[in-house]
Amino acid sequence: MSAFSRFTPLIQSLPATIPFVGPEAIERQRGRRVTARIGANESGFGPANSVLLAMQQAAGEAWKYTDPENYELKAALAGHLGISPANIAIGEGIDGLLGQIVRLVIEPGMPVVTSFGAYPTFNYHVAGHGGRLVTVPYADDQEDLDGLLAAVKRENAPLVYFANPDNPMGSWWPADRIVEFANALPETTLLVLDEAYSETAPPESIPTIESLLDKPNVIRTRTFSKAYGLAGARVGYALATPGTAAAFDKIRNHFGMNRVGVAAAIAALADQRYLKDVIVKIAASRDRIAQIARDNGLKSLPSATNFVAIDCGRDAIYARAIVDRLMSDHGVFIRMPGVAPLNRCIRISTGPEAEMGLLEAALPTVLRTLAAAS
Ligand SMILES: Cc1ncc(COP(=O)(O)O)c(C=O)c1O
Numbered sequence: 001m002s003a004f005s006r007f008t009p010l011i012q013s014l015p016a017t018i019p020f021v022g023p024e025a026i027e028r029q030r031g032r033r034v035t036a037r038i039g040a041n042e043s044g045f046g047p048a049n050s051v052l053l054a055m056q057q058a059a060g061e062a063w064k065y066t067d068p069e070n071y072e073l074k075a076a077l078a079g080h081l082g083i084s085p086a087n088i089a090i091g092e093g094i095d096g097l098l099g100q101i102v103r104l105v106i107e108p109g110m111p112v113v114t115s116f117g118a119y120p121t122f123n124y125h126v127a128g129h130g131g132r133l134v135t136v137p138y139a140d141d142q143e144d145l146d147g148l149l150a151a152v153k154r155e156n157a158p159l160v161y162f163a164n165p166d167n168p169m170g171s172w173w174p175a176d177r178i179v180e181f182a183n184a185l186p187e188t189t190l191l192v193l194d195e196a197y198s199e200t201a202p203p204e205s206i207p208t209i210e211s212l213l214d215k216p217n218v219i220r221t222r223t224f225s226k227a228y229g230l231a232g233a234r235v236g237y238a239l240a241t242p243g244t245a246a247a248f249d250k251i252r253n254h255f256g257m258n259r260v261g262v263a264a265a266i267a268a269l270a271d272q273r274y275l276k277d278v279i280v281k282i283a284a285s286r287d288r289i290a291q292i293a294r295d296n297g298l299k300s301l302p303s304a305t306n307f308v309a310i311d312c313g314r315d316a317i318y319a320r321a322i323v324d325r326l327m328s329d330h331g332v333f334i335r336m337p338g339v340a341p342l343n344r345c346i347r348i349s350t351g352p353e354a355e356m357g358l359l360e361a362a363l364p365t366v367l368r369t370l371a372a373a374s
Contacts, residue, residue, distance in 0.1 A: 010108060010130045019124050023333045035331035036355040036362075041167065041307045043229035044351030045281055047264060048274035051230070054267035058260045066262050068254040076266050077237055081209050086242035089249075092256050094196055094221040094236040097248075099125040101219060101238075102159070104247055105190055106131040111155040115143045117168065117339040119194065122161045131159070138342060141301060141309075142171040145181045152189050160185065163194035165201050168337040168347050170303030175207040182207075182218050193220045199227035199275065200282050201304040209239065216241045226306050227278055228268040233261030282306050285350035292360050296367055307349040309337070316343035321370055322363075329369070330362035 018025075023034050037044065047055075074085040091097035098121060106112060108130030114122060116135035126133055134155050136147040143166050152160050162181070165172035173181075182191055198206050212218045220239040225231035235257070238245065268275070289308040290300035301309040312319045319336050323346055326332040336346045348359065 010128075014127060019120065026327060026333065030328055032328065033331055034327070034333045036351070036358040037333050038349040038351045038355050038359065039333040039335040039347075040231070041226065041305070041347075041349045042231045043226060043278065043282075043306060044349070044355055045229055045278045047229040047268060048271045050271045050274065051228075051264050051267045054263045055233075055260050058263035062259055064259060065255050066257045066259040070257060070262065073235075073237075073257075073262050073266055076269050080269050081239070083209055083213065083239070084242070087213060087239055087245055089238040089240065089245045089252070090257060090262075091236050091238065091248070091252065093225055093231075093234045094194060094223045095121050096234070096256070097221050097236050097238050098122050098161075098192065098194075099128070100248055100252055101190070101192055101221075102126055102129045102131060103251055105159045110159075111157040112159045112161070113148055113151045113155065113157045114161040115148065115166070117337055117342045118143065118161065119163055119167050120338060122192070122194075138169065141169050141342070142166075142173070145173060145177060149181060149184055152185060156186075157189055159190050159192070161192045161194065163196065164205065165197045165304035167196070167305065167307075168335075168342060169301060169309050169345070170305045170307060171301070172201055172205040172304040174205055175211070178205075179207050179211050182212055182215060185217065187217055189217060191218045193218060195220050196223050196226055197305040198222055200279055200306050205304060213239065214241060216244050219244060224265045224268055227275060227282065228265070229278065230261070230264050230268060233264045234258065235261045235265040281352075282350045285352075285356060288353075288356050289348050289350065289359070292356070292363060295360075296363050301345070307347055309342075309345040309347050311345050314344060316340060318370070319344055319346050322346055322366055325366040325369060326359075326362055329366065330358065332358055332362045334359075 027034055070090040074088045077088050078085040102125040106129045110131050111134045112126045112131040113134045116137045134151050136144055136151050185191055223236040286303055286308050293300040293310045299311045323334055323336050334346055334348045337343045
């Protein structure tokens with residue numbers, strides 16, 4: 001394949017890659033429909049009816065660009081969180097914001113600390129900006145705060161990524177340990193505290209907004225993709241000091257937000273009763289997945305997210321076989337962690353009872369098929 005000859009040396013050095021194989025691609029590759037979409041940590045419970053209505057109303061205005069200052073969404077978030085709009089940056093999901101954060105801080109060759117096996121999109125952005133990943137192993141299936149701090153200090157790293165609760169294991173730390181971690185970091189190290197799953201986590205695991213809001217070296221990222229059920233709308237936000245938040249304006253795509261998505265986010269924020277209902281459903285679905293695991297002789301890990309990691313008790317090949325068979329034989333789409341030792345697990349997103357029923361029916365058949373083949 002011939003490609004343009006003057007891509008930057010960095011781009012030329014990166015391997016050709018399709019980093020994320022989505023359920024649509026899996027359907028195309030296998031020629032089989034997904035019947036239970038419980039692999040990408042979306043919310044099968046969907047958005048509120050009030051949100052759907054707001055999206056319908058906004059659809060007719062899709063010919064207009066979105067307000068590049070995102071004034072209304074910032075005002076709504078500021079009101080909801082009791083902070084100033086100046087503390088908020090808006091982006092195309094957390095994924096978009098992560099790219100901007102890496103770009104704000106990292107020049108080629110700089111060290112960036114994260115956990116080995118943590119959320120891969122962050123790593124992808126680090127590679128794309130030439131950063132050098134320094135990874136710290138999970139300890140007992142949980143991100144290792146002391147290990148992350150030690151790596152930051154050893155490397156004099158300008159950036160560290162930490163998700164609480166984390167993906168892919170669903171683990172979490174108490175809020176006071178996170179504040180302690182943030183306070184122990186050098187002022188010259190920026191902490192990305194990814195709180196994609198803050199709504200489904202125990203309240204005592206999420207630091208209060210005030211506890212970190214005056215720290216220029218902390219950015220908390222949140223999203224409407226998970227509990228709010230709006231992954232396809234691509235709306236996320238970052239919380240930081242006004243000075244740090246303003247830096248996003250230097251580089252962001254000012255017309256990058258989609259008008260229907262922003263209207264959806266504003267409506268979702270206004271419907272906290274729906275959010276509460278969904279959080280209860282997610283918790284019940286976590287219990288249901290744990291029960292299905294138990295019924296099949298597998299051990300689920302505790303989770304504060306909208307998914308559950310299940311320890312399949314063997315190696316990555318076995319976990320991969322379960323993931324593949326569930327999809328190929330039953331159309332049940334799930335995923336698994338990418339690296340050892342986490343990849344002895346499979347990861348199943350919470351969802352409505354119809355999907356849970358399909359999982360419940362398919363898993364024992366898959367395990368029996370694999371046992372017969374070994
Ligand atoms: C830890 C974590 N951060 C960020 C994201 C992506 O969020 P968004 O849809 O807002 O880009 C995910 C989605 O799986 C996630 O697990």
